[in-house]
Amino acid sequence: MGIRSKFKKYLLHKRLPIETYEPIKKSKPEKIKEMVTAWAGLELIIEDILERFDIGRDSCIEFGVEFGYSAVVFSNFFKEVKGIDIFIGDEHTDHKGDHYEKTKASLAEYENIELIRSDYRDWIKKDTKQYNFSHVDIVHNYKETYECGLWAAQHSECTIFHDTESFPEVRRAVIDIAKATGKHVYNYPHCNGLGIIV
Numbered sequence: 001m002g003i004r005s006k007f008k009k010y011l012l013h014k015r016l017p018i019e020t021y022e023p024i025k026k027s028k029p030e031k032i033k034e035m036v037t038a039w040a041g042l043e044l045i046i047e048d049i050l051e052r053f054d055i056g057r058d059s060c061i062e063f064g065v066e067f068g069y070s071a072v073v074f075s076n077f078f079k080e081v082k083g084i085d086i087f088i089g090d091e092h093t094d095h096k097g098d099h100y101e102k103t104k105a106s107l108a109e110y111e112n113i114e115l116i117r118s119d120y121r122d123w124i125k126k127d128t129k130q131y132n133f134s135h136v137d138i139v140h141n142y143k144e145t146y147e148c149g150l151w152a153a154q155h156s157e158c159t160i161f162h163d164t165e166s167f168p169e170v171r172r173a174v175i176d177i178a179k180a181t182g183k184h185v186y187n188y189p190h191c192n193g194l195g196i197i198v
């Protein structure tokens, strides 16, 4: 990391501090689908998070699937994984354009993953279920992350948020969601950052 980006990171951590999450162990899940993704590396700490906070292993909901890297990681740990995405990308993704059929075909072998083409806004209006675990990795703006993440934190034991280091707006939303729900917040400062609300 260059001196400029080190300084930027230092300022971000000073301005928006979050307790650092220190994994005790790192373990590679059995099923991984290799692809280009900013999520790579985080698969090593998911089991550690689940064990640390004693999270149930029945259900997981993910907002922001794209090509399915994180969804496949979660499929190792939960009986059911629901993946919600508009499957057209957004202002922050490199890929734009409809990739629903392609993603569905490439994840077909993972029978416990259900992909649902929906905007999170429509989904959270109608879903009242409680999940063991949730993941928010949609467009990285404050408003969307806060709205989707608040619902996720209210409907699961533990919610993780990607890009707390690369997008200050995500970090700010995570801090505010923890305040609004009275839950505890941690941050893993690697692999673009992972916020953990529990």
Ligand SMILES: C[S@@+](CC[C@H](N)C(=O)[O-])C[C@H]1O[C@@H](n2cnc3c(N)ncnc32)[C@H](O)[C@@H]1O
Binding pocket: 037, 038, 039, 063, 064, 065, 066, 067, 068, 069, 070, 071, 084, 085, 086, 087, 088, 089, 090, 093, 118, 119, 120, 121, 137, 138, 139, 144
């Ligand atoms: C950064 S990518 C997700 C990366 C993925 N988690 C991985 O493991 O590589 C963000 C995804 O969020 C989706 N998205 C953006 N806005 C959304 C919205 N309002 N509702 C649902 N999905 C959305 C985009 O279509 C895109 O596929």
